[in-house]
Amino acid sequence: MHELHLLSQAVLEGKEDEARSLVQNLLAMNVNPSRILNEGLIKGMDMVGEKFRAGEYYLPEVLLASKVMHSAFDILKSRFVDVGIRTRGKVVMGTVKGDLHDIGKNIVIAMLEGAGFDVVDLGVDVDSRTFVENVQEIEPHVLGMSALLTTTMPYMKEVIEELEREGLRKRVKVIVGGAPVNERFAMEIGADGYAEDAGEAVQLVRKLLDVEVG
Amino acid sequence: MHELHLLSQAVLEGKEDEARSLVQNLLAMNVNPSRILNEGLIKGMDMVGEKFRAGEYYLPEVLLASKVMHSAFDILKSRFVDVGIRTRGKVVMGTVKGDLHDIGKNIVIAMLEGAGFDVVDLGVDVDSRTFVENVQEIEPHVLGMSALLTTTMPYMKEVIEELEREGLRKRVKVIVGGAPVNERFAMEIGADGYAEDAGEAVQLVRKLLDVEVG
Amino acid sequence: MLAYSSPEEVVFGRSKHPVKCGFNVVIGDGEVIPEVNFTLPSVKVCRDNLREIRKLFRDITTRVLMKCVELSQEQVVVELEHVFEMTQDPQFGAVVTKDIKETMAEFHEKYGLRSALRVTVADIRHRTRPPRMRNGEEVEKVFESFRMCADAGADILSIESTGGKEITDRAIVEGDVEAILFVLGVMAIKDMEFLWREIVNISERFGVVPGGDTACGFANTAMQLANMGMIPRVMAALVRLASVPRSYIAVKMGAKGPLKDCGYENPAIKMLCGVPISMEGKASACAHSSPLGNIAAATCDLWSNESVQDVKLLGGDAPEVFTEILIYDCRLMNAAAKESRAFEFRDLLVASDKYLDPQALMLDPDLMYRAAQIVENVKDPYHQVVETAKLVVDTISQETKEGRLRLTDSERRWLGKLGDTVYNIPSDWSEILEHVEKRYEGFFLMEEYGLP
Amino acid sequence: MLAYSSPEEVVFGRSKHPVKCGFNVVIGDGEVIPEVNFTLPSVKVCRDNLREIRKLFRDITTRVLMKCVELSQEQVVVELEHVFEMTQDPQFGAVVTKDIKETMAEFHEKYGLRSALRVTVADIRHRTRPPRMRNGEEVEKVFESFRMCADAGADILSIESTGGKEITDRAIVEGDVEAILFVLGVMAIKDMEFLWREIVNISERFGVVPGGDTACGFANTAMQLANMGMIPRVMAALVRLASVPRSYIAVKMGAKGPLKDCGYENPAIKMLCGVPISMEGKASACAHSSPLGNIAAATCDLWSNESVQDVKLLGGDAPEVFTEILIYDCRLMNAAAKESRAFEFRDLLVASDKYLDPQALMLDPDLMYRAAQIVENVKDPYHQVVETAKLVVDTISQETKEGRLRLTDSERRWLGKLGDTVYNIPSDWSEILEHVEKRYEGFFLMEEYGLP
Numbered sequence A, B: 001m002h003e004l005h006l007l008s009q010a011v012l013e014g015k016e017d018e019a020r021s022l023v024q025n026l027l028a029m030n031v032n033p034s035r036i037l038n039e040g041l042i043k044g045m046d047m048v049g050e051k052f053r054a055g056e057y058y059l060p061e062v063l064l065a066s067k068v069m070h071s072a073f074d075i076l077k078s079r080f081v082d083v084g085i086r087t088r089g090k091v092v093m094g095t096v097k098g099d100l101h102d103i104g105k106n107i108v109i110a111m112l113e114g115a116g117f118d119v120v121d122l123g124v125d126v127d128s129r130t131f132v133e134n135v136q137e138i139e140p141h142v143l144g145m146s147a148l149l150t151t152t153m154p155y156m157k158e159v160i161e162e163l164e165r166e167g168l169r170k171r172v173k174v175i176v177g178g179a180p181v182n183e184r185f186a187m188e189i190g191a192d193g194y195a196e197d198a199g200e201a202v203q204l205v206r207k208l209l210d211v212e213v214g
Numbered sequence C, D: 001m002l003a004y005s006s007p008e009e010v011v012f013g014r015s016k017h018p019v020k021c022g023f024n025v026v027i028g029d030g031e032v033i034p035e036v037n038f039t040l041p042s043v044k045v046c047r048d049n050l051r052e053i054r055k056l057f058r059d060i061t062t063r064v065l066m067k068c069v070e071l072s073q074e075q076v077v078v079e080l081e082h083v084f085e086m087t088q089d090p091q092f093g094a095v096v097t098k099d100i101k102e103t104m105a106e107f108h109e110k111y112g113l114r115s116a117l118r119v120t121v122a123d124i125r126h127r128t129r130p131p132r133m134r135n136g137e138e139v140e141k142v143f144e145s146f147r148m149c150a151d152a153g154a155d156i157l158s159i160e161s162t163g164g165k166e167i168t169d170r171a172i173v174e175g176d177v178e179a180i181l182f183v184l185g186v187m188a189i190k191d192m193e194f195l196w197r198e199i200v201n202i203s204e205r206f207g208v209v210p211g212g213d214t215a216c217g218f219a220n221t222a223m224q225l226a227n228m229g230m231i232p233r234v235m236a237a238l239v240r241l242a243s244v245p246r247s248y249i250a251v252k253m254g255a256k257g258p259l260k261d262c263g264y265e266n267p268a269i270k271m272l273c274g275v276p277i278s279m280e281g282k283a284s285a286c287a288h289s290s291p292l293g294n295i296a297a298a299t300c301d302l303w304s305n306e307s308v309q310d311v312k313l314l315g316g317d318a319p320e321v322f323t324e325i326l327i328y329d330c331r332l333m334n335a336a337a338k339e340s341r342a343f344e345f346r347d348l349l350v351a352s353d354k355y356l357d358p359q360a361l362m363l364d365p366d367l368m369y370r371a372a373q374i375v376e377n378v379k380d381p382y383h384q385v386v387e388t389a390k391l392v393v394d395t396i397s398q399e400t401k402e403g404r405l406r407l408t409d410s411e412r413r414w415l416g417k418l419g420d421t422v423y424n425i426p427s428d429w430s431e432i433l434e435h436v437e438k439r440y441e442g443f444f445l446m447e448e449y450g451l452p
Ligand SMILES: [Zn+2]
Pocket: C160, C214, C216, C220, C262
C-alpha cells in the first residue's frame, strides 16, 4: 500500500509532520491500526536500523526517526486501548555511584527504546539503595548498570549483592557495560550478561528476554 | 685478627684455594671454628651481598663467592658435629606444570642458599602431586612456586588447593613469583607471600620464618 | 599578534614561554618530556581503604619513576587525575598528592631525577542535574581541592572543566550543531572565565603553576562517539577545532601551561600565546583509540599516555610499560631535535596521519594556525567559534574535492549538513539561546552561567 | 658476498628478497608491517577448556584485525606462539591455528584486509633434563606440530629453538663466557642444522614459508638478567652479537624470513642474505623492558610487540591497544619512506639509543654489518663466534674510551674480564669441550648434538 510505504519513508527521513498526517490519513481510510504500526512505523524503524548497521546512518538520524515514530504513534495509541499493547520488556538503567558518565548509558537507552523496550533511566551516580528500590517498584525484566572507571566498577558487585540480600536477584536479569568492564568481570560478579557496545546491549536484552528480533 | 680478615677477603674475591688454606691455618692456630665461620666466611658473604646490592658485584661473583664459602666450610664442618649447626630454614622450590622456565627460580635458589637456607629444587614442569609429596617428605618451612606464563600461573592455585586437601596447607608457607604474577594474584590464590625479584624473595622468606637478618 | 609568525616555526619540545616547576623540570625548553598518567586498578575508592589506595599510588609512582631512572630519562611529569571521590573529599585528594610528591622528592634526592606533579581536579559540579556551576557545595569543593592539593605539593593545576556539557552531551548525539556551537562560544566561555579566574588566583597564592583546561568533555566525547560509528567523523572534527576559543580562555585568565594532554585543541593555543602544551596520541591507546596517533605529537612539549590503570602485563605493570613507551617516543623526537631535524620530523608526524581521518586533519599545524588567527582576529568568542566551524567545513570540503581526504558517502552527506548549519547560523547568539532554552529545558540553569 | 655492499644501504621496510604469503601480504617490499603477538590471559590451557581457549583466540584475533580495519592498516602479520601444551598436543595447536586463520580469511573477504599467520611452535625438547634434542618423543612432537600447523593454515613457521640452552642457562648466571661461546659456536649450530633441515623440508612439503629462529633463549635471557642487575650489560651485549652465527644457520638451511621478532641479531642476517626480518622494541614493553626501544626498528621489515596477554585496559583489550601502537609506529616509518627520508629516519632511530646501553650499541647497523662480514669471511661458526665476541669487546672499549658510551666501574671491570677470556680462548673448540663436559656434567647429552 502506497501510503504505508510513504509512512515508513517519513520515519526513515525523520519527517515528523508528514508522518503524523500520513497516520491520520490512514486512519481516515480505515486501515487497521496494527497494520499502520507494523507496516508503517515499525517497518520504518527497521529500515533505520539497517542503515545504522551499514554505517549509512548515525545516531542523530536514529534518534530523530525514533522521535518521529513516537510522535506518530501517539495518534494511534488510543486505538489500541482495547487490545492493549505489549511492550517488549521493561529495563531499568543507571550509571553506578561515583561515576558521572552518562552518554554511553543514554545511547544504550535510546537504542533499547528504538527497539521497543520500555526503559527507566535512573541517571548517574546511582547508589545501590536506589537501584534496589527501583527494581522493587518497577519490577523490570532487566537491570542495566554502566561504569566508565576502574574505581567504580567494583560498585556493580555491591548492587548485585544488595539485590541478593533483598531476595530480588532472581527476579531480574542484570547486565553490565562500560570501558573497564569485560565479560570475565561480568561473570565474576555474577551478572547475567555483558555488552561491548550499544548494539550488543540490545541483542543481549533481546536474548535474555527471549524476544524475537524485529 | 688478620687471618680472619684475609679469609673474608678470599671469599669476597672468589679465591677458593686461598680460602681453604686460610681455614686450615686458622684451625691449626686453634681459632674457634664458630669465629672462623662468623668472622671469616659469613663476614665475607655479607660483604659480597653489600657489593651486589650496590651494583658493584653481579650474580657470577655472588655465586663464585658462595661456592668458595661452601668449599671452605666443608673443612670446618666436622668441628660442628657436636654442637650441630642450625640451618636458617628449609625451602622447596619449583616451576609449575606446563612451564619450562628455570633461570628465575635458579637465581632465587642461589640467593637463598647464599643467605643460609637449605633449598631443594624440584626443577621445572612440576605437577601438584610432586609438590605435595615433597612437602610431605621434606617438611620444608617454605614452598616456593614460579611461573613465567599467564597460562601456567593458574596452576599455583591448584597446588595450594591440593595442599589443603591433604591437610598440609598450614604446615608450610607458600610463596609465589614470576613475570605474570603480582601481589594481588598471590593473595587471591591464598599464598602467604609474593616476591618481585630474587632479592625480595630472600627478604620474604626471612620475614616469613622470622629469621633475623644476617 | 600570534606568538609565532608562521606555522612553520612551531615544533615539538620548544615553546615561547617555557614553564619551570617541580624538581627542576623545564617544559618547552627544547626537549619533549613524558607526562605519565595512571589510575587505580579495579578497587573502590573510599575512606575505608584509604591506606590501600595510598599504598597503591605510592607503589605506582615508585615504579614509574624507577623506570625513568633505568632508562636514563632525566625529566618526567607525573599527573594525578582525581577520581570523583578525591575532589568530593578534598582531604583525600590532598593526601594522595602529598604521597606522590614525597616519592618524587625521594627520587630527586637519590637519583637526581627531575620531576614535576600535575594535579587535575575532578569537575564534580556536574554531579547535580541540572549542574550548579557557580553556587553550592560542589564548586566550593572544587576550589577547596585546588587549594589543598596546591598546598600538598602539586606543581601544576589543571581541570577538565565541563561548563555546558549538560547540553552538549545530548546535542552531540542528536546532531544539534547549533546548540554545540552556542555552548562552545557562549556558555563554556562564561564558565571558563569564572572558573579560571579563581584557579589562577589560587595558583598565585600558593606559588604553583596554573596549567590549563581541555575540551575533553566535548571534543573527546565526540571522538569516542565517532570511533564507535555513532556520529560522523566530520562532526567530531568540527567539535574539535571549534573548541579552540573555549580552551584558550584559561590562558587569557592567566594559565601558563603546560596545557592538558587530552586537549587536542592545544596547538592553536600554543601558536596564539606560546605556552607549552601536553599532547597524547598513539601512546594513549591504553586509554582510548584515536585516529591521530602521530600527528598529535607534531607540536607537543609533553607527551602523554592519558591514563592507564595499574594492571599486570608480562613486561611489568601497565604504568611502567607505558612510561617506557613514552620515553622512547620522546627520545626519538629529541634525537631529531638534537640533529637539527625537528622540523622534518614534525612534518613526518603530520604526513603520517593528516589524511587518515578528518579529525587528524584538524591537527595539521597549518590549519591550527588558521584557527589561531581566527581567535586573534575575531572579536567575540561566539563568532570565533562560528568562523572556526566554517574553516573546518571549508577545509574538509576542499581536501575531499581534491581527493586527498577520502570520506564515505554518509560522511559527505553530513559535511553538507554541517555546512548548511554553520553558514546559516544566527549572527546573534541570543537567537540560539531561545532554541536551546526550549530544547534543553531542565538540563541547565541560566543563572549558573551568568546568562540573563 | 653480503647482500648489501654497505650498511648504509640497509633500511626498514625494504629487503632484498621480500616474502609473499598469506592473504596477499608482501613482507620487506617497501613497507613496514605490524606483527601482532598475543597470548591468553590467566587461564589454564588444556583439553578440558579447549572451547574456551578457542573462543578466546578467535575473539582476540577478531579484535586485532578489526583495529587494523578501523585504522586503515592494509597489511598485518599475526603470530600464534604456542604455549607448551599446544606443541605437546599437536592437534590442539593445529585447531587454534585453524581458528585464527579462518578469522583472517573472513576479514580478507569482508574488508580486503591482507594478513598472514606466523605459527611459532614451542621447543618442548628441553622439557626433559638433560634434554633429548634429536631422539625421543619431544622432538617428534615438535615436528608433528609443525606439520599439523602448516596443514591447518600457518603461513610462516618459526621456533625459538633451545639447543645448548641447558648449558647457557647456568653459564650466563655464572659468567662462564667460554662455555657460552662454545655453545653458540658449536652445540647450538649443530642443533640448528638438525632442526632447520627438517623444518625447511616440512615447509616445502606443505608450501608454507620457513620463517626463522631466534637466539631468544640465550641473548634475551641475558638481556633480562642485565635489566635486573644480575649480570653486566656488557656481557649481555656480547651474548647478543655472538648469536649472529647461530641464528644465521636457519637461513643457511633454507629459511626465507621473516626472521622472528625477538632475534635482535636479525639485522646482521638481513645484511648477509637479504631476508626480511621482524624486530621488536619499544612497543614490546608489554612483554619486557629493553634498553633499545627505537634502534631495534632501524632495519626491521615487520615491527612487533613480542607478546601481550589479553587483559582489559581502558582503551580496549591489551592486544588491540598494542596493535594500534604498532600501526602508528609503522605509519611513521612508512611516511618517512614515502617522502624519501627513510635513511635519515633510520639514523634518528639509531641516534636515539645507540649510546643508551652497550646492548643498544650492538644494534648499530655499522656494527651489525661488521658482524655480518665476520660470518661471511670466517670459515667455521666457532671462529665466527669468537671473532664476533672480540668485535664486541673492541667496539665497547673504543666507544667507552672516546667517551661516547658511559659504563659504571663494575661494567668496565667486566669488560676487561670479557676481553681476557675472548682473546685467550682456545682456537680449537675441543679444548673447551673438556671443560664443558666436566663443569656441566649431567646437564646435556653429547650424542644429542652429534658430538663425539
Ligand atoms: Zn581527558
